[in-house]
Amino acid sequence: MIAGGIEISSAPPRAAPPRRTKARRSPSAGARYFSSKRAIDEGYLVTICRWDPARVRREFARIRWGSHLCMPCPHCGTLDEHRWYEERGVWRCLNGACRKYFGVTTGTLFDAHQRDLRNIYIETFLWSCGAAGIPALTVRAMVGTVSYNTSFSTIQKVREGLARGHNAGLIAGVVEIDGAHASGHDAAGKRGRPLAQQRPKGQAEMDAQAQSVMDAFNRKQDQKRLTPAQRRALKAENEELRRDGLVRDPNTGAILPHNRRMVMTLRRRTGNPGDGSVWTKVGVGMAETPEVAEYLAHRHVLMPESILATDLGVAFSKLGKKFRLHTTVNHSETLVGPNGEHVNMAESFTARQDRAEAGIYLNIEPKYLHEYACETAFREDHRRVSPRLKTEKLLFWALNVGKSQYWRNYTAGENRQFEELVPKRRAVGASSGPRKRVPGQEMEIRPPR
Template sequence: MSAAEAPGTRVRRASSEATKFHMSSRAVDRSVEEYASWSDKKCVKHLAMVRWGSAQTMPCPHCNTCTRHYFYEADLRWKCKHCGSKFSVTSQTVFASRKMPYRKLLAALHLWACGAAGQPALELRRMLQFKSYNTAFTLVSKLREGLIRGFNTGLISGVVEMDGAHASGRRAREKRGRPQNYRSPEEVQESEKQALLTTAARQKKRREEKAAALAAGGTVDPATGQVFPETRRLVFTLRRRSGAKGQGAVITRVGVGLAESPDVVEALAATYVAIPESVLATDTGTAFSKLGKRFQLHLQVNHSETLSGPDGQHNNNAESFSARQDRSEKGVYLNIEPKYLHDYAVETAFREDNRRKAPGAQADLALHHALTVGESHFWRGYTHGKHRSYEMLATGNRNYPASGPPKGVPQMSVGVGRLPR
């Protein structure tokens, strides 16, 4: 009998660095209760510190004069000493023209930061009693926009891991409420017909189905020849290793592509990686072969055989991002449509890079991006029918129709759009 099987013996496994952090006092800083006790003035001063780094000296959003402007405590705004314009702490930001009280805004962002894989707008609405779903949805969507324009930018170098993972296009809605192995009578009948076909007839039918799928907007996997549905996408991640033991990756960049093809990975690398001074770590996917020749070194691991090569080759940090993104899509947000997949992927990248910061610090960092990228390009006027007309892909923006209800039609009308999350 081994020591582990002996009665009364407890086997203890060494805690990971992530577990040590989450169980420590460093994982907790502020609470929603604390925000609720703040005065409006304290909220404004906190937002000013997050945006400008000072609650006394800041640049005027209208003329960029940086000095100690006149502060009017009655309406919580400043008056520029140079041009005389008045401005608030959210002027010319993604939250410009907001009507939400400052305390509720800070509480919402704190709750958003508390989610390890995400925070559904529906749940946020219930916790903070927003009058409408759109209020909560546009709030967190504007925060994601700040991350897209402020966080997911710039070049990375060093040892860069790269990987792609399938997302969206899972026909979740038509499968919802059905047992996993359920087949409708029509599907059973079609299966019986397939069994009677000859090999040549099956091959002909597959060619016809492939041609029909491509005509409908589907894409082909260049490695396997498999045809993906029109709504299927791949989320690609590029992660720079920290170099310190147990610290994983420190900087993440993400992009979305239609397939794992050479042109997609080339576009991502050109956008986010300082190639001449970097080492690339990937799996043995054919899309990375040509790209790897441009790096100082290309480390590859064959995932059909092992997770880590004989000399330590791996891309496990990129796989870690894919796992969190998968939990976010299937367990939190559900039904992420391709049009906004890039937004949610950037959110996951932000959570991955800041996984060892307390929620208050995460919220402040995300808020800093939202307050420094200018007014919203994607969500300003969203509730009045002004929607983004394209999806953001690695190879360039692509027109994408709106999937929600037309203006004037209730959000939850039967058969209109997707259920919100």
């Protein structure tokens, strides 16, 4: 600004920005992947929406059999170029002894479905996009499915495919095993009450907390010095607890809530720096006990040629002797041992499972926890895979593990009668209890004419 030949500056001179003293944190491999072009399938959702029914069927056939021209008959297994009936949308078996008709979902989890195949494809695609999970209610809102049960049972069938497809088979190499508590949090009990952190703790409360930590530590120490008679007494006591549906945490000695479960993870490292792990198996037990760990290791790991990596949990000391080598890390001291021992890839799975439980699904019923853990294992293993490939993998398992064992006739009121637990399944009833129909009551909800 110039006034009377004198230059007047109206604003004070600007101070130089403070020098950045800390180095900017470089983005993680996950962040780099998600901002790259590989993480997306450009315009794929719009493409799916434009497919005509024949194209959707071809896509399903390609995912299921690898071809829509030549396939094995689901009834007799004859591999041939079976006869195609365009107007009915089915094939007819060329084997003279069979001659049966079949569609692209015959003998799969979607057997006898009554939905548009494209809707199943779109729901699976949208559901696969979540990092830790997507609720069926959200999928219902996105696709515009009228009934919640329809979306829910479709997604549960996809989960069943994961539980019976992805979570099967053996792994070998450096295998990390770890357990994490899941379910059994009394969320409803906290409703309407102030958070514990918001009110200052009294001295007595803090003393009690310190004492309980000391007690747990002492119990663990005492267990090491038990006489055979005391050991038998403890075993009998634990057996009695088990009959009541309760279990004692072998690490701390505390009695766990009746709906608490332990999600056990078995992850094989890729061995390539930065790649983490992409082979994960899971199982759900009542607690992190030697029996549960041993059962899962027998089911999923080639033990004599593998290396076991665990923390110092009591479940693994005996199991470690069956492996070629057993490395442990003491989590009360460090996350990585002096020679690089760690279970951080198993912890990474646990973090995602916790996110799914705390942030997305909120109240995962113990009855279905195994399926949710399988879902997390899939999401963890395919964290750097585009949604299109994930959808194709999800559908591959849904179309290749046979008919649904858990979700057939679900909408008609049939429920699975067991909980998938290791080492043994446990019989449980329907989540909502038996149906109670009071005669005449159905009429009352109708508006008067």
